[in-house]
Amino acid sequence: MATTSYLYHALGLIHHLLLRTEFRGGAVYYHVARKREKRACAGCGAPWWEVVLAGAFARVFRAIPVGRRPQFVVLHGHEQRCRRCGSTLREPIEFAKGKRRRTNSFDRFVVELCGIAPIKQVARLLGVGWDLVKDLFKQHLKAKLLRRKMGPVRYIAVDEFSIRKRHHYMTVVLDLETGQILHAHEGKDAQALIPFLEKLKRRGAKLQAVAMDMSPAYLQAVRTVFPYLDIVHDPYHVVALANRAIDETRRDMYRDFKGQEQKGIKGSRFLLLRALDKLSPASTSRLTDLMEMNLPLYQAYLLKEDLRMFWNSPNPWTAESFLDSWLQQARALGNKHFAKLADTLDSHRPGLLAYFSHRITTGPLEGINNKIKVLKRQAYGFRDNEYFKLRLYFLHDSIQAFAG
Numbered sequence: 411m412a413t414t415s416y417l418y419h420a421l422g423l424i425h426h427l428l429l430r431t432e433f434r435g436g437a438v439y440y441h442v443a444r445k446r447e448k449r450a451c452a453g454c455g456a457p458w459w460e461v462v463l464a465g466a467f468a469r470v471f472r473a474i475p476v477g478r479r480p481q482f483v484v485l486h487g488h489e490q491r492c493r494r495c496g497s498t499l500r501e502p503i504e505f506a507k508g509k510r511r512r513t514n515s516f517d518r519f520v521v522e523l524c525g526i527a528p529i530k531q532v533a534r535l536l537g538v539g540w541d542l543v544k545d546l547f548k549q550h551l552k553a554k555l556l557r558r559k560m561g562p563v564r565y566i567a568v569d570e571f572s573i574r575k576r577h578h579y580m581t582v583v584l585d586l587e588t589g590q591i592l593h594a595h596e597g598k599d600a601q602a603l604i605p606f607l608e609k610l611k612r613r614g615a616k617l618q619a620v621a622m623d624m625s626p627a628y629l630q631a632v633r634t635v636f637p638y639l640d641i642v643h644d645p646y647h648v649v650a651l652a653n654r655a656i657d658e659t660r661r662d663m664y665r666d667f668k669g670q671e672q673k674g675i676k677g678s679r680f681l682l683l684r685a686l687d688k689l690s691p692a693s694t695s696r697l698t699d700l701m702e703m704n705l706p707l708y709q710a711y712l713l714k715e716d717l718r719m720f721w722n723s724p725n726p727w728t729a730e731s732f733l734d735s736w737l738q739q740a741r742a743l744g745n746k747h748f749a750k751l752a753d754t755l756d757s758h759r760p761g762l763l764a765y766f767s768h769r770i771t772t773g774p775l776e777g778i779n780n781k782i783k784v785l786k787r788q789a790y791g792f793r794d795n796e797y798f799k800l801r802l803y804f805l806h807d808s809i810q811a812f813a814g
């Protein structure tokens with residue numbers, strides 16, 4: 411009796427009784443058969459007394475282990491002939507799906523473990539293949555994604571992430587209010603984004619603004635679907651461009667200079683890319699040396715640092731006059747990299763100023779970047795882009811889940 415309740419509570423078998431228990435090769439086999447009173451006709455629903463047992467079959471199912479000890483259910487099943495409707499049908503198996511050779515509770519257990527441990531460990535613990543564990547978890551995430559409801563999306567951030575070496579990128583969209591990843595798609599071109607934006611539009615999303623870098627592809631995508639949506643160019647990405655300009659300036663000068671002047675620039679890269687307020691006293695004194703040796707490079711550095719102050723403007727009007735004066739100084743440097751940067755910023759003026767209406771950035775996506783790195787390190791699984799994306803969609807829900 412105790413074992414019948416074990417069948418029920420631990421293995422999830424409700425219509426079966428235990429015939430015998432067998433221990434073989436370190437595993438436990440529970441031989442079970444369907445209870446007589448549970449043999450209704452699978453065709454017409456006639457009660458058990460109308461049913462006659464015909465052919466027999468046996469099937470083995472993997473069940474939840476006890477500790478490290480594997481357990482199996484051996485079902486001694488039958489064909490059932492119905493006296494009422496005349497059909498001969500196999501008895502139903504409620505505890506496993508289709509042709510699967512695992513109990514449903516085993517599959518659920520796999521998924522649950524995947525929430526707290528890496529797939530490799532789950533597979534090892536349960537003594538099954540890594541790909542089986544991954545497939546089950548993948549199916550689970552897929553179903554969960556279908557059930558997921560998208561709230562009123564108002565502020566989003568878009569960015570690209572390198573997912574593999576050699577220019578494999580993924581475009582990721584984050585809901586800035588819920589912190590949920592709404593979309594992930596291979597590539598970083600407009601097509602990686604347009605279908606998603608169209609979906610948002612169809613759902614009647616009341617989008618207020620989108621934060622992104624200044625990439626023409628994303629701009630084009632947003633403009634195609636939402637011609638009047640406010641685009642906010644992310645400060646971090648803009649400063650990164652300015653850093654590139656200073657780096658290119660330094661490289662040019664190094665190439666053109668000789669002797670003592672060249673020496674002054676050597677090893678200044680780190681210094682120039684660093685923010686002024688993050689420099690150590692020693693670095694600050696090196697900066698003073700640089701000022702004496704190479705005034706143009708020093709001026710470019712200061713201007714680059716000054717750009718950061720743009721986002722401290724109290725309102726769009728102050729910001730705009732700041733930008734105007736900055737652009738003027740950048741063009742006056744007589745440095746082609748800064749002139750180009752000035753043109754770029756000038757042509758993205760609305761997106762730079764829009765920051766002061768919405769004050770959103772792609773910053774929250776940067777945090778996700780670290781989690782993506784963790785995901786990427788989990789070896790093999792991420793040859794499977796679909797699975798990788800599913801994991802991304804649920805990064806937010808479960809901190810542990812991305813460990814696998």
Ligand SMILES: [Zn+2]
Nearest residue numbers: 451454492495
């Ligand atoms: Zn029947």
